[in-house]
Amino acid sequence: MRTPLCEDLGIQYPVIAFTPSEHVAAAVSRAGGLGVLGCVRFNDPAELDAVLDWMDANTDGRPYGVDIVMPNKVPTEGSAGDLTELIPAEHRAFVERTLRELGVPELPDGAAGAGVLGWLHSVARSHVDVALKHRIALIANALGSPPKDVIDAAHEHGVKVAALAGRAKHARAHVDNGVDIVIAQGYEAGGHTGEIGSMVLLPEIVDEVGDDGTVVAAGGIGSGRQIAAALTLGAEGVWMGSYWLTTTEYLETHTKSQTMQDALVAATSADTVRTRIFSGKPARLLKTRWTEAWEQPGAPSALPMPLQNLLVGEAHSRIHASGDPSVVAMPVGQIVGRMNAVRPVAEIMAELVGEFEDAVDRLNLAR
């Protein structure tokens, strides 16, 4: 299981793992893939700096990457307070009523945090500045091409730049902007995702990008067979996100996520829904009583980004603290149907490699 991408990134297997957990990211890098740490949770650059120090010390000298959330053009900045005033009272009342009906308790006084600020341009930029002081091999951006000066700075440090695309025209724009690696993300994926399935999207983006960049496949990848299929369709590697949510290492960072893991392990591939209720843009979530409440007659429409996220931010905290798997609010892809146990990263990686070899053998029988 080896492609030119392995040379480009200095890794053993062309498996890139997006995860908000540094324990997962480090374990993936140690196992021969590329762990990519999601930075959106770090409101304080010093906190990210400390975690990347930990990554440097716990990856056996192997490469890793970071994932930021930065629009190509600088948006208007705004404090959470200013924006909060734009949320209609009807929406607040719906959320409060729904949580009560679902039996989700209130948080203890003072337990509500500052919320996630990583989507602010200034915060994302601080993530880049911090990360470039560490031994990273990749900066990935979840909101399109990063600004040109960020791409240039990355390249000056010998760091590759990756960006997600759900349409061929977005992939073309990325490589024209200087992005090195296009992550072709199909409809099956968790979180923000488009409408074109991986089987159709991936070869389209491979053809569009041609020799102008490298394409990796995201959306629906959770076995060596699927990695082999992605490579057959022209990708040089895969980007997997959901699959690492049910690892033992994930619990080391996110110590209160056992309820979430229980819910994911129990879910089938039919138990997700693509909805705007998480952020205001279409994102795939685990289907639970929480997502279903938003589909009942009389439920309000989701607000535009970033208002919807501000609206449901505290609700997510309350849901997370409730310990009730039937109301979990969690982005995850259709591959959740294959996530049937909580296992160590190294075991998963070994299985992916073994299944890949078997899949290649099977395909060769068809010649």
Place this chain on the structure above:
Amino acid sequence: MRTPLCEDLGIQYPVIAFTPSEHVAAAVSRAGGLGVLGCVRFNDPAELDAVLDWMDANTDGRPYGVDIVMPNKVPTEGSAGDLTELIPAEHRAFVERTLRELGVPELPDGAAGAGVLGWLHSVARSHVDVALKHRIALIANALGSPPKDVIDAAHEHGVKVAALAGRAKHARAHVDNGVDIVIAQGYEAGGHTGEIGSMVLLPEIVDEVGDDGTVVAAGGIGSGRQIAAALTLGAEGVWMGSYWLTTTEYLETHTKSQTMQDALVAATSADTVRTRIFSGKPARLLKTRWTEAWEQPGAPSALPMPLQNLLVGEAHSRIHASGDPSVVAMPVGQIVGRMNAVRPVAEIMAELVGEFEDAVDRLNLAR
């Protein structure tokens, strides 16, 4: 490009082509695949009998199949007239107003036909009786497992039975009912389709079916790379439908379909929509001014099957006759983005085989 399915069906390549055109079906069988003729358009069994005589004479002795539309349990029969009374006046008024606004002319007096009766159980059963008198190798059913006596009759004639599945549990039910070949149909597909993408669905169904049947992949297949990916994921072949709509042979049967072909050739993979407006159940159609009209505020919800199809039947005839590509009402999958020219079936089949070989070569480089 050869799997055990080729032995089972007596074909050269594991490519099954669903098409309403006998000219396409015969050309696919002559080119080494299995042409499967959709029977729903034949209201009169004698007409189907004559067309299958033509198939027998024009397939160089190679196998072909038929596709019927038959529920597993016998539904209440009803004449189109009885059912039509159940359609609300609001819906009729919306269709009439929309066609006027879209500039779709009325049909000349007497041009409206009897409508499609093939969805009636009695008509579908007559299709089976007629088909079994011909040299067919496969009966496929678009509405789940066929009734047990139909499966038994097929097997007595040495004919394999296939059924579509969009969920693993449906695949399990099919093989338990005696179905030989499960068509795992992903979200990308045209026409009636589920919500799980091919990348996730296909290996799930392969694992569910195990040794109890054969699995072929549908949804998003239009290149040899995609056939190779499907085989990598565990399928023994592919079922392609949309891709044959833009063949020269299609025009030989459907002589007035040039406008439709123009619209498909111009469309990208983003130009489809999954909607209930065609039949009452979710089906993927080309996105046009017609489908968009049903998404405007104030548009009525689609009626349940079969009322919705009765409601829009005459509208479809008027749209077809209008010669306007911007209002085409046509089921097609996301693979429409790769349908960029009208070509002969034999040319497409040769390309599929060549691309398949290249894809296997590429995958072997990754070992």
